[in-house]
Amino acid sequence: MKKRVAVIFGGVSSEHEVSVVSATNIIKGFNKDKYDVFLVGITKDGRWLLVDSVADLESGKWSDSQKKAILSPDRSDAGFIIEEDGQYRLEKIDVIFPVLHGLYGEDGTIQGLFEMSGLPYVGCGVLSSAAGMDKLSTKLYVERLGIRQAKFVFDIRKDMSGLEETTERVERKLGYPVFVKPSSAGSSCGVSKARNREELAEAIELAKKHDTRVLIEEAINGREIECGVLGNEEVIASNVGEVIAAAEFYDYEAKYNNSESKTVINPDTLADEVKDEIRKDAVKIFKAIAGAGLSRVDFFVEDGTNEVIFNEINTLPGFTNISMYPMLLNDSGYGIEDLLDKLVELAYNR
Numbered sequence: 001m002k003k004r005v006a007v008i009f010g011g012v013s014s015e016h017e018v019s020v021v022s023a024t025n026i027i028k029g030f031n032k033d034k035y036d037v038f039l040v041g042i043t044k045d046g047r048w049l050l051v052d053s054v055a056d057l058e059s060g061k062w063s064d065s066q067k068k069a070i071l072s073p074d075r076s077d078a079g080f081i082i083e084e085d086g087q088y089r090l091e092k093i094d095v096i097f098p099v100l101h102g103l104y105g106e107d108g109t110i111q112g113l114f115e116m117s118g119l120p121y122v123g124c125g126v127l128s129s130a131a132g133m134d135k136l137s138t139k140l141y142v143e144r145l146g147i148r149q150a151k152f153v154f155d156i157r158k159d160m161s162g163l164e165e166t167t168e169r170v171e172r173k174l175g176y177p178v179f180v181k182p183s184s185a186g187s188s189c190g191v192s193k194a195r196n197r198e199e200l201a202e203a204i205e206l207a208k209k210h211d212t213r214v215l216i217e218e219a220i221n222g223r224e225i226e227c228g229v230l231g232n233e234e235v236i237a238s239n240v241g242e243v244i245a246a247a248e249f250y251d252y253e254a255k256y257n258n259s260e261s262k263t264v265i266n267p268d269t270l271a272d273e274v275k276d277e278i279r280k281d282a283v284k285i286f287k288a289i290a291g292a293g294l295s296r297v298d299f300f301v302e303d304g305t306n307e308v309i310f311n312e313i314n315t316l317p318g319f320t321n322i323s324m325y326p327m328l329l330n331d332s333g334y335g336i337e338d339l340l341d342k343l344v345e346l347a348y349n350r
Contacts, residue, residue: 002036003094005344006080008110009057010042013102014189014210020057022319023099025326027054029319029336035344038093040069040080042100050082075118095347096121097340099319106316107133107184120347123293124315131289132315135215136183141288142310147281149310150217150300154183155204158212163201170200170216177219180204182211193219220309222300225270227282228317228328230342232292232350237279238328239266263324265331274301277308285313293346296325 009023010016020041030037039051041062050067051057068083072090079092096119104110108130114121124132131137136154143149153173155166170178180203182190190210194200200216207214224245228238244262266275282297296317300309317325329339 002034003344004036004038004092005030005095005097006038006040006093007097007099008040008042009099010044010063011100011102011105012042012044012046013100013105015101016044018318018320019099019101019105020062021321022101022323024054024057025319025321025336026097026099026340027057029340031337031341034341038080038091040071041065042105050080050084071113071117073113073116075116078117078119093119095119095344097343097347098123098316101316101318102133102189103184106314120350122343122347124289124291124295125350128289128291129315132291132295132313134184134213135181135312136213138285138289138313139215142285145281145284145288147285147310148307150179150220152215152217154216155214156183156212160201160205160208163204166204166216167197167200171197174216174218176200179217179219180207181215181217182207183213183215184211220300220302220311221304222302222309223270224311225278225299225301226324226328227278227297227299228325228332229282229286229291229295229297230293230329230334230339230346232346235283235286235291236332237282238332240270240275240278241265241324241328241331242267242270243324263322263327265327270301271306274306274308281308281310285310289313291315292350293343294325296328 007023007027009019011019027037041049041051043063048069049065050069051062056062070081072081077090079090082089082091096114108126111126111129153169155162177193177195180192180194190207192203194203204214224243225240227240230236242264278299285297286295296314298311319326
């Protein structure tokens with residue numbers, strides 16, 4: 001009997017468009033002999049809609065749907081209540097596959113709703129999603145592991161009133177240049193590099209448009225290396241991949257809109273012992289935040305020293321055509337059908 005999988009995409013997030021592309025690839029990747037795929041899109045203004053087909057995603061017409069889809073938190077009605085033409089019906093679901101990046105999709109909030117519904121769902125739970133999404137919280141977890149990461153300071157005021165104090169701490173502890181990031185945002189949204197006081201003020205102001213909690217890190221000169229992890233208690237780490245950014249750093253524009261950015265799977269110019277350290281650290285970090293299902297863990301390999309430095313963890317990595325996670329897992333023997341099978345299996349097992 002086919003399993004009924006609800007793929008949820010879109011969302012009230014700066015990564016809305018990336019989510020739609022990821023969802024399109026995932027929906028196409030499911031083996032239709034094993035799964036009945038049920039599509040739910042969340043618009044930018046937060047409406048939950050039943051979507052008829054993947055073609056509606058590709059055309060952009062999905063947000064015109066007049067069918068509301070409401071996830072029931074009542075465990076006796078495990079599924080979606082559909083409102084159409086003033087009539088209501090319950091659509092039973094076996095498992096949820098959230099393909100939501102960023103705010104309200106990757107930060108533990110929607111995972112809490114899934115927990116209330118009692119439905120199995122793909123990916124990390126409430127705690128690990130929240131800890132992984134909030135870069136400052138992740139750093140506090142990783143500090144306890146003894147894994148090197150970039151030195152940092154933070155500004156958690158709701159406005160720019162702490163700028164002078166923050167600037168003094170940055171100059172005393174880090175110096176310039178620094179990278180300024182919203183604590184909770186993905187796809188490098190709101191991230192910028194500051195080389196002096198004026199640029200630091202501009203960068204903090206930009207970051208606060210995405211999140212009032214701002215992380216400021218020392219700039220690391222090195223190669224950008226990523227590793228995929230898969231599992232619950234038993235976790236495997238993929239081979240590593242290298243990001244070669246077309247811009248000065250791998251920001252949103254370089255990731256999705258610049259064809260000159262490249263990814264190299266299992267680069268032969270990286271020493272085997274460095275690859276092994278990255279893979280071991282990726283699993284340690286994933287387990288430290290109580291990860292489940294999947295994540296992509298990002299590192300730097302420092303120029304001159306070859307030291308491995310943790311950057312961040314992404315608990316709902318992209319599945320676009322240029323996304324690193326599915327490429328890494330494919331290189332490790334998990335084609336898209338096998339990977340989706342495994343993720344659904346892990347959702348049930350957890």
